[in-house]
Amino acid sequence: MEVKSGMKFKWWHGALILALLLAILSPLASSSPDGLERVAEDKGFIGTALEPFFEIVPDYVIPGVTNEAVATILAGIVGTLILFGIGYGLAKLLRAKGEA
Amino acid sequence: MHIPDGFISMPVAAVGIVVAAGSVAYAVKATNKKMGEKQIPLMGVLAAFIFAAQMLNFPVAGGTSGHLVGAALAAILLGPSPALLIMTCVLIVQSLVFQDGGLLALGANIFNMGIVPCFVGYYLYRGIASLFRKRKLGIMVSGGVAAWVTVVIASVACALELAISGTVPLRVALPAMAGVHALIGIGEGLISAAVLALVLATRADLLELQKA
Numbered sequence: 001m002e003v004k005s006g007m008k009f010k011w012w013h014g015a016l017i018l019a020l021l022l023a024i025l026s027p028l029a030s031s032s033p034d035g036l037e038r039v040a041e042d043k044g045f046i047g048t049a050l051e052p053f054f055e056i057v058p059d060y061v062i063p064g065v066t067n068e069a070v071a072t073i074l075a076g077i078v079g080t081l082i083l084f085g086i087g088y089g090l091a092k093l094l095r096a097k098g099e100a
Numbered sequence: 101m102h103i104p105d106g107f108i109s110m111p112v113a114a115v116g117i118v119v120a121a122g123s124v125a126y127a128v129k130a131t132n133k134k135m136g137e138k139q140i141p142l143m144g145v146l147a148a149f150i151f152a153a154q155m156l157n158f159p160v161a162g163g164t165s166g167h168l169v170g171a172a173l174a175a176i177l178l179g180p181s182p183a184l185l186i187m188t189c190v191l192i193v194q195s196l197v198f199q200d201g202g203l204l205a206l207g208a209n210i211f212n213m214g215i216v217p218c219f220v221g222y223y224l225y226r227g228i229a230s231l232f233r234k235r236k237l238g239i240m241v242s243g244g245v246a247a248w249v250t251v252v253i254a255s256v257a258c259a260l261e262l263a264i265s266g267t268v269p270l271r272v273a274l275p276a277m278a279g280v281h282a283l284i285g286i287g288e289g290l291i292s293a294a295v296l297a298l299v300l301a302t303r304a305d306l307l308e309l310q311k312a
Binding site: 042 | 137182186
């Protein structure tokens with residue numbers, strides 16, 4: 001990778017790009033029920049699930065975006081970036097505390 | 101395996117929250133002492149990767165899907181305590197923002213997909229890896245096997261919570277949950293081994309971080 005003024009390409013830049021690529025692939029995910037949902041359907045307790053108390057981005061689809069694939073990709077990218085920020089920030093915080 | 105609200109009873113949910121809070125407090129203390137400069141970006145990218153990978157449900161037999169949990173992988177790369185912190189962050193964001201996993205069930209979900217697989221996965225991985233002469237092969241095989249085991253154990257924990265809650269009898273929940281997750285766990289094992297192979301090929305030094 002080319003080196004620009006002080007901004008070197010580091011391994012974790014590549015890892016973050018990989019995570020974002022996975023988020024972009026998210027519309028390809030299987031929409032079949034997951035293991036727990038399958039068991040809940042088969043064993044007849046799926047109906048005991050409560051509706052969420054509030055909804056922000058339900059089912060990983062950004063509300064208001066008509067194209068569902070685009071809405072899913074956006075949700076994936078937003079979530080991936082949020083978690084990068086939280087993970088990185090938390091680690092920095094813990095590092096600072098540990099040194100003190 | 102994200103439990104929505106309603107599947108588990110209030111007492112089970114409450115115990116889950118207390119156990120999760122205590123474990124996370126312990127993990128913060130344990131991580132505090134060990135956090136190095138290199139772990140900072142690794143914590144960020146692992147949280148991001150696990151979130152993204154959890155969106156990618158892969159099909160397993162019988163019109164069912166599963167996705168990576170990632171706890172074993174995170175624990176192998178970072179150690180169990182930082183991995184638990186990452187899994188907790190992922191589960192909180194999934195529950196709060198994406199309505200995946202109930203708010204009241206958050207503690208139970210942190211127990212099943214954080215505490216149990218991070219600690220079981222880590223020590224199982226270390227134990228199995230020590231049996232191998234060839235280090236790289238040992239890391240990949242033990243990582244994959246440990247990852248598979250964590251998914252099955254997490255599903256057993258989930259079945260127990262459902263049974264204690266009175267939602268479904270244990271003799272029904274246990275074989276059903278363990279059975280389907282034994283299949284889903286194969287995906288977990290393969291993905292974990294593949295990521296470990298990628299790390300070994302590019303930044304093998306990252307695998308030494310958690311021992312420091």
